[in-house]
Amino acid sequence: MSATLVEIVKASNLKLKPEDDKLGFGRYFTDHMLVMDYSIETGWTGPRITPYEPIALDPAAVIFHYGQTAFEGMKAYRTEDNRILLFRPEKNFSRLNASSERLSMPPINEEEVLEYVKQLISVEKDWVPTSKGTSLYIRPFIIATESFLGLAASKQYKLVVILSPVGSYYTNGIQPVNIKVEEHYTRAVRGGTGMAKTAGNYCATFNAQTKAINEGFSQVLWLDAIEKKYVEEVGTSNVFFKINGEVHTPELSGSILPGITRMSVIEMLRSWGIPVSERRISIEEIYQSYEEGLLEEVFSTGTAAVISPIGELEWQGRKIVINNKSIGAVSEKLYDTLTGIQTGKIADTFNWTTEVN
Amino acid sequence: MSATLVEIVKASNLKLKPEDDKLGFGRYFTDHMLVMDYSIETGWTGPRITPYEPIALDPAAVIFHYGQTAFEGMKAYRTEDNRILLFRPEKNFSRLNASSERLSMPPINEEEVLEYVKQLISVEKDWVPTSKGTSLYIRPFIIATESFLGLAASKQYKLVVILSPVGSYYTNGIQPVNIKVEEHYTRAVRGGTGMAKTAGNYCATFNAQTKAINEGFSQVLWLDAIEKKYVEEVGTSNVFFKINGEVHTPELSGSILPGITRMSVIEMLRSWGIPVSERRISIEEIYQSYEEGLLEEVFSTGTAAVISPIGELEWQGRKIVINNKSIGAVSEKLYDTLTGIQTGKIADTFNWTTEVN
Ligand SMILES: Cc1ncc(COP(=O)(O)O)c(C=O)c1O
Ligand SMILES: Cc1ncc(COP(=O)(O)O)c(C=O)c1O
Numbered sequence: 001m002s003a004t005l006v007e008i009v010k011a012s013n014l015k016l017k018p019e020d021d022k023l024g025f026g027r028y029f030t031d032h033m034l035v036m037d038y039s040i041e042t043g044w045t046g047p048r049i050t051p052y053e054p055i056a057l058d059p060a061a062v063i064f065h066y067g068q069t070a071f072e073g074m075k076a077y078r079t080e081d082n083r084i085l086l087f088r089p090e091k092n093f094s095r096l097n098a099s100s101e102r103l104s105m106p107p108i109n110e111e112e113v114l115e116y117v118k119q120l121i122s123v124e125k126d127w128v129p130t131s132k133g134t135s136l137y138i139r140p141f142i143i144a145t146e147s148f149l150g151l152a153a154s155k156q157y158k159l160v161v162i163l164s165p166v167g168s169y170y171t172n173g174i175q176p177v178n179i180k181v182e183e184h185y186t187r188a189v190r191g192g193t194g195m196a197k198t199a200g201n202y203c204a205t206f207n208a209q210t211k212a213i214n215e216g217f218s219q220v221l222w223l224d225a226i227e228k229k230y231v232e233e234v235g236t237s238n239v240f241f242k243i244n245g246e247v248h249t250p251e252l253s254g255s256i257l258p259g260i261t262r263m264s265v266i267e268m269l270r271s272w273g274i275p276v277s278e279r280r281i282s283i284e285e286i287y288q289s290y291e292e293g294l295l296e297e298v299f300s301t302g303t304a305a306v307i308s309p310i311g312e313l314e315w316q317g318r319k320i321v322i323n324n325k326s327i328g329a330v331s332e333k334l335y336d337t338l339t340g341i342q343t344g345k346i347a348d349t350f351n352w353t354t355e356v357n
Numbered sequence: 358m359s360a361t362l363v364e365i366v367k368a369s370n371l372k373l374k375p376e377d378d379k380l381g382f383g384r385y386f387t388d389h390m391l392v393m394d395y396s397i398e399t400g401w402t403g404p405r406i407t408p409y410e411p412i413a414l415d416p417a418a419v420i421f422h423y424g425q426t427a428f429e430g431m432k433a434y435r436t437e438d439n440r441i442l443l444f445r446p447e448k449n450f451s452r453l454n455a456s457s458e459r460l461s462m463p464p465i466n467e468e469e470v471l472e473y474v475k476q477l478i479s480v481e482k483d484w485v486p487t488s489k490g491t492s493l494y495i496r497p498f499i500i501a502t503e504s505f506l507g508l509a510a511s512k513q514y515k516l517v518v519i520l521s522p523v524g525s526y527y528t529n530g531i532q533p534v535n536i537k538v539e540e541h542y543t544r545a546v547r548g549g550t551g552m553a554k555t556a557g558n559y560c561a562t563f564n565a566q567t568k569a570i571n572e573g574f575s576q577v578l579w580l581d582a583i584e585k586k587y588v589e590e591v592g593t594s595n596v597f598f599k600i601n602g603e604v605h606t607p608e609l610s611g612s613i614l615p616g617i618t619r620m621s622v623i624e625m626l627r628s629w630g631i632p633v634s635e636r637r638i639s640i641e642e643i644y645q646s647y648e649e650g651l652l653e654e655v656f657s658t659g660t661a662a663v664i665s666p667i668g669e670l671e672w673q674g675r676k677i678v679i680n681n682k683s684i685g686a687v688s689e690k691l692y693d694t695l696t697g698i699q700t701g702k703i704a705d706t707f708n709w710t711t712e713v714n
Pocket of ligand 1: 073197233235236237238257258259260261262301302303304
């Protein structure tokens with residue numbers, strides 16, 4: 001590994017850091033960012049840490065018109081003994097490359113960029129918050145910057161990594177949420193971009209999300225776009241069902257995002273001897289297992305909340321209440337173990353964490 | 358109409374205008390642009406013409422992460438007697454609002470913005486090229502600018518309109534193209550964003566397009582995502598089939614873009630007494646009508662090429678040649694009449710053009 005940054009330009013004025021209990025999500029950003037540029041002639045060049053500052057792009061930049069872009073989301077956690085840990089960051093950079101491939105974008109050198117991100121976090125180490133449940137959210141993204149309105153992949157890109165200290169997802173303890181099964185809108189379809197973490201997938205969900213929130217739900221559950229029958233994801237997280245002692249989760253069909261929390265939950269459950277099957281799961285089957293008294297736990301997984309128990313589902317006006325609207329034993333154990341490993345409280349027997357020096 | 362621009366800031370150095378035969382598409386931009394800003398508190402404010410210049414956005418701007426954006430594309434044509442005509446521009450602005458609605462974005466005042474765009478074109482009138490087939494391409498777009506990584510509609514937006522002189526689409530005369538029916542990738546699906554002109558729909562097509570071009574085709578024909586059976590669009594244009602004296606085009610199902618050329622072609626054909634049906638059309642049916650000797654013409658429609666005749670289709674390895682690979686009589690008459698109206702050579706009996714003063 002000879003990942004040496006070309007340049008570090010320090011910010012001349014540092015921002016006041018917000019209080020941990022005011023953080024929320026994605027509102028505050030640190031003093032610096034990481035930037036790299038790509039052109040088809042030179043490849044990726046010029047990795048540098050600069051002050052956090054506006055990005056100036058030509059109005060004809062491809063990102064504004066044809067949306068060529070991919071992003072990632074991961075967290076840095078502070079341990080009780082003041083170390084900074086990342087959770088499986090190499091998985092995020094390999095997923096970034098998978099997203100880029102779907103979007104006709106050039107790959108990055110995964111190990112090299114991870115090294116640069118560690119250097120950035122190291123520069124910003126005082127921004128990693130300390131209170132329980134808080135973390136430093138890391139947002140790498142690549143945008144197409146060529147100034148050209150023709151319909152073709154951009155020949156120029158910019159990679160930017162910004163950092164945002166974020167609050168605890170569960171300030172009032174873990175509360176199981178109520179979820180509406182979305183019937184009209186679709187998130188993604190086979191042959192589309194659903195397996196990629198790319199901007200266009202997200203704006204497409206705002207209408208459905210707003211409608212669900214206005215109806216008193218906390219999120220939507222997406223069904224497959226083709227038959228409107230099979231479960232895909234919940235909001236922007238993967239979803240799991242514990243039925244009669246076994247755990248079931250939708251298979252990676254091409255239209256759902258391969259979550260890193262999902263992958264970790266599957267590995268962890270199996271290590272505990274709990275069977276997990278990845279397969280097509282119809283919403284009908286979930287309702288049926290509920291009727292039979294076999295639906296024990298439902299939860300979603302993602303970097304933001306880690307594990308989010310689902311207390312109620314509503315589909316075609318039929319509401320079901322899961323585990324008395326309280327968190328299930330497996331959900332709780334997963335949450336405690338995952339967050340324990342992430343924050344260094346529990347021995348990392350899976351070798352999932354990476355320290356930032 | 359009291360659409361008064363707040364401000365015109367003239368560029369201090371004007372660019373050299375490229376020769377008409379060097380224009381191509383979307384490479385050159387004029388000296389000025391139109392800008393307006395939206396915030397949830399004030400609505401749309403500050404319409405202004407400024408020098409064409411980079412847009413500076415916070416790295417956390419919603420456009421970069423969740424892709425909230427919509428755009429339009431239309432053209433200004435120079436007539437032989439030196440007037441400047443727009444073709445049904447009010448349709449573009451109402452489609453822009455339809456796109457915005459799907460993307461959870463605020464509507465613009467359509468008439469007002471059209472007035473501003475006319476003022477911009479008026480300032481840039483010397484940029485409207487004069488050679489046959491050339492025009493000034495107009496690209497309005499709205500981008501979400503709030504600096505926030507939460508998954509929610511942005512509370513701030515920017516509308517920008519840029520202008521690009523573009524060359525003739527048919528420098529060597531109209532050549533029917535060969536098109537591949539895409540089997541793997543999908544462009545859009547019911548319940549998704551296919552009916553909106555939004556960035557994420559376009560980057561999603563680059564992989565398929567590159568593959569088709571590498572295989573020697575000029576574009577792909579998209580099938581519906583659900584059954585992979587029904588014809589949707591060709592590249593980024595709508596598609597028509599003349600079968601046994603009648604014209605057929607896919608209905609507006611929610612996954613295809615409601616093209617303004619498409620709408621105009623339908624109205625024009627009907628005015629000529631040629632029956633047009635908008636309906637579901639299977640690719641199987643097209644091949645069958647070919648076998649029966651009834652497939653007379655195939656063409657696609659869009660602002661860029663107006664009418665683009667299709668000379669060959671390939672689906673599952675089966676190639677069919679349409680009308681001997683030459684342009685059909687109806688396609689040609691549509692092309693001549695539409696471009697005639699657009700450039701003021703033919704009386705505009707439909708009342709489709711609007712003059713820029
Ligand atoms: C659409 C979608 N699904 C699932 C996830 C969960 O993935 P991960 O566990 O890697 O955060 C995310 C990202 O958070 C997502 O955006
Ligand atoms: C996906 C798509 N389909 C069809 C069209 C044709 O629409 P119009 O005739 O309004 O240019 C366009 C735009 O040009 C488009 O982007």
